[in-house]
Amino acid sequence: MSSRDTITELIECYIIDNDLRPGDRLPSERDLCKQWGVNRMTLRNAIKRLSELGVVESKVGLGTFVAKPKIVRNLQDTLGSSEAIAAAGGELERIVVSSRLAEADKHAVRQLHVMLASPVFELTRVCIVDGERAAIESVIVNARDCPGIEGHDYAVESLYGVLREEYGLVATRGTERIDVCKLDEREADLLDYPAGTTAFFQEGLMLDQEGKPLEYFTTIAMPQRIVFGTELRPFSEGEGRWHVGHR
Structure with missing residues (x-):
């Protein structure tokens, strides 16, 4: 040693x-x-x-x-960030970096299965956990399914709460992956860390109760404040613990 x-x-x-x-x-x-x-x-x-x-x-x-204890984010739940952090015992504040309607580009078309240039809602927020900047969340939502979604104050309102209460849309399942990244200058400025600091990178796609794409999201989370966990389960014969993925 x-x-x-x-x-x-x-x-x-x-x-x-x-x-x-x-x-x-x-x-x-x-x-x-x-x-x-x-x-x-x-x-x-x-x-x-x-x-x-x-x-x-x-x-x-x-x-x-x-240091303050870390928030453990369960990878198997479909909670929004506010519900997840509250469930983990943390106090959440948000800063809205951008909130706007935009035209779907090729990336949004691929993720949300929408037409090119159709309206999508883009939201980026900084999450502050127990008084410390902990993550940057960015989401894209099909605006045709939820007209007027841009008219809410997402510094205080939960996106999942708005989708559920205003439009009857609920995230029921999805896919996601976790990687590591280095903060670029913009991310470092938003999170108040030095550029080049190592962080978690999470991206995924959530589906609604009808199996339609609801939300594509990315999260850059600081390991000093947030860690990811999951529950192990038995797997069926023929399943593997590893699979080939694409970045």
Whole structure:
């Protein structure tokens, strides 16, 4: 085990043994180095690793603190983001980046099975979880199925709630995939992270109760705040655990 890994475990044990809670401050780097007999570079590497894992967070000029717990997003549910985050015990705020009607391009045609240049609704929002910017959500919806959908305030209203209550459309099933990406300059600015920071990339297509495409979505989620989980189940003979996909 490397020195960094050893110190990483010591920090985690310190948090547990001292019953530290989210927001509690760890001792100074100087005190920890003296306590464990390590150099400051090794300690900083361990803190950086724990910061990447979302265990601690460092604040310039203030020190290192126990991080808030992550939101676990269940990949098997069909909840909207507000319902999913509430179910996971988080508090959600949103900033609307763009909300507009547009003409379907080839990508929207392929995903939503609509005619080229037919009206679609495009919505992009930044999700703030427990006071911290955590994700960018972008969706495309067939506007012909829900006239007037652009006239809502999606900073406070749930898109799935509007689809359900105003138009009788409910997401019942869908497909999605998860990958990793690096934040570009625009994404980094919206999420208040450095450009090049690693993030989760999620995209998928949700179907309504009649099996018609309802919503194509992409999400860029910060692993410091959101992780993805699922429930394992037995699979039938002939099923495989892996399949070939296309980007």
